Structure formats: C-alpha cells, structure tokens
Amino acid sequence: xxxxxxxEFLSMGNHALYVWMSYGFFVLILIWIWVDARxxxxxxxxxxxxxxxxxxxxxxxxxxxxTTPEERSE
Amino acid sequence: MKSIWRWFHKWTSPKWFYQMSESWLPWLTGLAFxxxxxxxxxxxxxxxxxxxxxxxxxxFYIHLxxxxxxxxxxxxxxxxxxxxxxxxxKLADIFIKVAAPFGAAITLxxxxxxxxxxxxxxxxxxxxxxxxxxxxxQFFLYLGVIAIFSAMETVESAGRxxxxxxxxxxVNVPIIKFSVEWWNTLHQPATFSLTEKPSMxxxxxxxxxxxxxxxxxxxxxxxxxxxQSEIIYRERRSLWVRxxxxxxxxxxxxxxxx
Numbered sequence: 109x110x111x112x113x114x115x116e117f118l119s120m121g122n123h124a125l126y127v128w129m130s131y132g133f134f135v136l137i138l139i140w141i142w143v144d145a146r147x148x149x150x151x152x153x154x155x156x157x158x159x160x161x162x163x164x165x166x167x168x169x170x171x172x173x174x175t176t177p178e179e180r181s182e
Numbered sequence: 183m184k185s186i187w188r189w190f191h192k193w194t195s196p197k198w199f200y201q202m203s204e205s206w207l208p209w210l211t212g213l214a215f216x217x218x219x220x221x222x223x224x225x226x227x228x229x230x231x232x233x234x235x236x237x238x239x240x241x242f243y244i245h246l247x248x249x250x251x252x253x254x255x256x257x258x259x260x261x262x263x264x265x266x267x268x269x270x271x272k273l274a275d276i277f278i279k280v281a282a283p284f285g286a287a288i289t290l291x292x293x294x295x296x297x298x299x300x301x302x303x304x305x306x307x308x309x310x311x312x313x314x315x316x317x318x319x320q321f322f323l324y325l326g327v328i329a330i331f332s333a334m335e336t337v338e339s340a341g342r343x344x345x346x347x348x349x350x351x352x353v354n355v356p357i358i359k360f361s362v363e364w365w366n367t368l369h370q371p372a373t374f375s376l377t378e379k380p381s382m383x384x385x386x387x388x389x390x391x392x393x394x395x396x397x398x399x400x401x402x403x404x405x406x407x408x409x410q411s412e413i414i415y416r417e418r419r420s421l422w423v424r425x426x427x428x429x430x431x432x433x434x435x436x437x438x439x440x
Binding site: 109110126127130133134137140141152155156157159 | 302
C-alpha cells in the first residue's frame with residue numbers, strides 16, 4: 109500500500125477530484141456496457157419469440173404465414 | 183493451409199460460432215472480472231505516484247487501456263468489414279454491429295479520462311491538438327457506424343455500408359497513433375513500445391499491462407455475448423435456436439421437425 113491511511117488514499121494528494129471523477133466515469137461506462145448487453149439479449153429473444161408465436165397462431169387459423177413490415181425488410 | 187481454411191469456414195457458421203463462443207464466454211468474463219479489479223486496485227492504491235504528476239498519474243491505468251482499445255476495436259471492425267465485403271460473411275456484419283457501441287463507449291472513456299487528467303497536468307480540460315482531435319473524430323466514426331445500423335432498412339445494406347465506413351474510417355487509426363510524432367502536441371508520446379523496455383519501474387507498468395489485457399477480455403466477452411443475442415434473432419428460423427429459446431414450444435408446429 110502506497111498510502112499511509114485511508115483518508116490519505118481518498119484525498120489522492122489533492123488530486124482526489126480528478127482521480128475519482130475519471131474512475132467514476134469508468135464505473136458508469138462499465139455499468140452501461142453491462143446493462144446494454146442484458147437489455148439487448150432480452151430484446152432479441154422477445155423479438156424472436158413474437159415471430160414464433162405469430163407463426164403458430166397463423167398455422168392454427170390456416171392463414172398464410174403473415175410477415176410484418178420489419179420482417180419483410182430483411 | 184487447407185485445415186486453416188476449414189477452421190476459418192467453421193467460424194462463419196452461426197451455429198458453430200454460438201457453441202464455440204459459449205465455451206469461451208465464462209473464461210473471458212472471469213478473466214475480465216479478475217484482471218480489471220486487480221489492475222484498478224493496484225494502480226490506485228499500491229503503485230507509486232509519478233514524481234512530477236503525483237497521484238493524478240493514477241488516471242493512466244484506465245486512460246491507457248481505453249485509448250488502446252479505442253484504436254484497436256476500430257482496426258478489428260475494419261478487418262471484419264473487409265471479410266464481410268469480400269466473402270459476404272454474416273457474422274462479420276454482426277461483429278461490426280456489436281463492436282461499434284463498445285468502441286464508442288471506450289473511446290468516450292479515453293476522452294473523458296484524458297480531459298480530466300489534462301486539467302491538473304496541462305492546466306486545461308481540452309486543446310484542439312492532433313491527438314485529441316483525431317480521437318474525437320474516432321468517437322464520431324463509431325457513432326456513424328451505430329447510426330448506419332439503426333437507419334438502414336435491411337440488415338444486408340446496413341452491413342455493407344458499415345463495412346465500407348470501417349474500411350475508409352480506419353485511416354484515422356494510424357493518424358491517432360502517429361499524431362504525437364507528426365505534429366507538435368501537448369500529449370506525451372507513446373509510453374510503451376513492443377521493442378523497448380518501459381521507462382518506468384515494473385510496479386508502475388505492470389498494473390497498466392494487466393488493465394490492457396483485462397479490457398481486451400471484457401471486449402471479447404461483451405462482443406461474444408452480444409453477437410449471440412444477434413444470432414438468436416437472425417437465426418430464428420433455425421431449429422436449434424427455436425428449440426432453445428422458444429419457451430412455449432407448440433407441438434402443432436411439428437411439421438417442421440423432420
């Protein structure tokens with residue numbers, strides 16, 4: 109440990125604002141990366157499941173498999 | 183040579199990629215979860231301060247890895263762009279799509295940490311010099327690639343436009359890299375090179391090296407995870423995806439199960 113005490117560690121030799129602000133941004137960006145990855149996974153599974161559900165109901169009612177505009181565009 | 187091609191070809195199959203990335207994911211995630219905290223704690227509490235800059239030097243341990251990734255992630259995207267344009271490989275497009283937001287986030291971190299470090303060191307948050315300006319341009323290039331994917335109607339044309347953007351935009355990477363040598367700049371020249379011994383003691387550069395490796399592992403983990411998510415939707419017509427993610431598997435649909 110370079111610092112003698114915890115309060116010295118926190119004060120960072122009068123550079124506390126700069127050091128902790130940049131590490132704060134670092135943590136915020138890590139959290140964003142994590143949340144984005146989780147939200148993205150759930151959204152993709154939901155989107156796929158909606159397509160499957162629609163195909164199944166279309167088959168039940170003997171309709172042609174309907175395609176949504178977003179699907180037609182692919 | 184033939185086996186290399188076969189190996190390469192396997193990686194282009196979404197199903198094979200999904201399974202492969204699944205076995206890699208826990209290792210990459212685990213490494214990132216160990217290496218990044220070790221580097222941060224080491225850099226913040228145990229590494230000695232710089233004799234001139236004092237403790238503000240500790241910003242280095244997140245500034246260096248984020249700046250390195252800001253450049254190399256775009257380099258990877260350009261390689262994927264070439265692969266996508268030449269061989270029409272879907273996975274390369276998917277890589278570009280998921281790597282761009284990560285690149286933007288990490289470039290933003292490099293810019294923010296650099297600006298904050300600049301204040302106590304240079305006395306200013308920002309100067310329009312070569313290194314800083316070219317990095318800002320890099321950030322806009324990432325935003326451009328993200329915008330292409332959200333604006334284009336079809337996945338194919340978005341992939342092609344993004345690939346081209348990456349191939350053209352990659353010219354900015356060497357500009358960032360050599361900006362400190364080509365122009366007069368406030369920014370210090372490269373701290374590390376592959377050919378020379380570092381000019382700082384090991385207890386100062388070792389945590390930085392660990393941070394760089396940790397950041398690469400994080401990039402790998404996030405990229406694999408988000409590529410899997412894309413594959414789930416794009417390969418929704420494949421049986422293996424459907425069997426795995428369709429929670430309400432309906433037997434009426436049995437006609438497709440051959």
